[in-house]
Amino acid sequence: MTTKRSRSGFRRMATAVVTVAALGGALVACAPSAGAGTGDASASDLEAALEAGGTITYWSWTPSAEAQVAAFEEAYPKVDVKLVNAGTNTEEYTKLQNAIKAGSGGPDVVQIEYYAMPQFALSDSLVDLSAYGLDELEDQYTASTWGSVNIDGKLYGLPQDSGPMALFYNATVFEQFGIAVPTTWDEYIAAGEQLHAADPTKYITSDTGDSGFATSMIWQAGGHPFDVDGADITVDLADEGSAKWATTWNQLLEKDLLSDIPGWSDEWFKGLGDGTIASLVLGAWMPGVLESSVPDGAGDWRVAPMPTYDGEPVSAENGGGGQAVLKQSKNPALAAAFLKWLNSDPESIKIFGESGGFPSTVAELESEEFVNQESEYFGGQKINEVLTQAASDVVPGWSYLPYQVYANSIFGDTVGQAYANKSDLNDGLATWQEQLIDYGNEQGFDVKG
């Protein structure tokens, strides 16, 4: 969506991933429950709340938020939505966490990426939206995004966007050096060698260690490093999938084929524009970022399916998120009504799509108009054909840790050291695992390696 989205990961949850209910009781004491949301509330309450009007606050960093809020206020003049950009991902989560801890000062509706959803659900700070009948919207969303906002049978948010991964490559650079579009990771590494040998200033991709990217790559390789069952957690960053990715990526790292330009820096955007970074494997929200932040690359970039280990099409989710209603909200019915409009009303989703967002709604993903859209930036390529196909190739059954925000924050301290030293990523993953187990146990979970 917006920059930095990639740091997130997308999370797909099997139904019994976190048994929050079992823990809820213990946590009620720490979380302020403003008597919101639960009880007899229903869909008709939402209509009534919209009729009555009122003021709610909405925290978001999506570029489309302003236009969406304006359209909503036009449709429901009695409702006043105060839009606040409280920072991008972790910055917002820090403020949100503080507001939850303080018991007040939080928004009514808040943007939360899928990877962070379990953390806030766990602290019992989000309203279960099925109380307002929003669970009936299930059919409108893709299974993977719906799974990400459903935690132990409770609906903690509505999905907004999704990020099935694909290969974005600079076709001009590829053609110049006679590189074929790789379909397997072996071909990708070979392409990296060929490119860097032909022009030492150019790299196949840049990667200085990004937790969102690494977890998505492990996801694609078939790994299940995080197994969560209530308070019982297993962290295994040496499982088959994790090792498969690390061993493959080691080849790029050790042969010095990865550019050391940190992602999302000014140099990174420059490098994407002038061919220094020839390709990226990222979520489907990337075209919007390229268009808005890398104007120099217009016409050069193309999309292809993500390379795989055996040539069979497999993808993973990278980034993406939705919105949730906070238990602190003084008007949860109105907040839920706004949320329902925001992520299911065709008008709102249209605005979202126009700003470059990649939707999570089935109707849009399957519509001819969306799939056949030709992107001028991508030289007229029908990029959504590739991206919607990627969405259906996503490996099911992934889950994130209930403390993934913290886990991602120490990625640089652990796996990042392997990147810095150009040494074995498997060792870096082992250190990460060790610290994640320590932290989890210190926080009262029962974490095993």
Place this chain on the structure above:
Amino acid sequence: MTTLSKLDAPEAPSPSTVPAPAAPARKVKSRPDWRGWAFVGPFMAVFVLVFIAPVAYAIYLSLFREQLMGGNAFVGLENFAEVFADSQFWESFLRVLLFLVVQVPIMLVLALAAALAIDSARLHVSGFFRIVIFLPYAVPAVVAVLMWGFIYGGNFGLAGNINDLLGFEAVTPFAREWILVSIGNIVTWEFVGYNMLIFYAALRTIPNELYEAAELDGAGPFRVITGIKIPALRGAIVISTIFSIIGSFQLFNEPNILKPLAPNIITTFFTPNMYAYNLSFSGQQYNYSATVAIVMGLITAVIAYVVQLRGSRKEER
């Protein structure tokens, strides 16, 4: 007798005057007067609210441990025991200590040289130099660090241009070996002017007679510096040193803003302050974070106090 009594007379008042003031003093002691509190009350209220309360709250926090699962529990001094055994904390502490030992002397010597030069009256447009050297201090730290981040950029920044010119990686400000030097350079650039101003202000208070006397004695300019200016600056140097020690131990802005540019080199526990910040805001370990802050505060206070003792002892000599 009369003469004697007359002679005694002057003595007489002195024994009588001595107990006289003592008597009212005893009265005050026996009836405490609370009226004074009406005057200092507002100050004390604000003082307690903004100084005592946060420290007390931090100490209170440090005695508990709140978990994501399982709530809050009193743990006594366990958090402190953990800090003393925490290799990440000590690594960050030793890093800022190294920074302190190298960067602070360099910065203060530069500031001293600048102050002496401007004070020497041999400089044309000394007012201009004074402003220009002081100017970086007026630039917000965040802006300054972002600016230096661009200069340090290895691909498109000044560092990158130099490397292109030389044809090899000569300047790598974000490499593990150089990152402390790079940060030290920024901090020095930011604070030389501030310290220079402290020194310069102290130099302006030296009475002219001393210079005149020195001239009569035939002292050259360097003899004036070592014999008059430096001794007069001792107090200012002690103050600057203490400020710089505190500043070094609280190093946060510069590494935190550079972190996105050197994500693996600048870890979440690069400095004690960054460690406390990340414990609190990424890990929700508020209690442990408060403990780290208290331990670091105590260490800083002790070191600053030792410097002050040494500094003032020299002053007496």
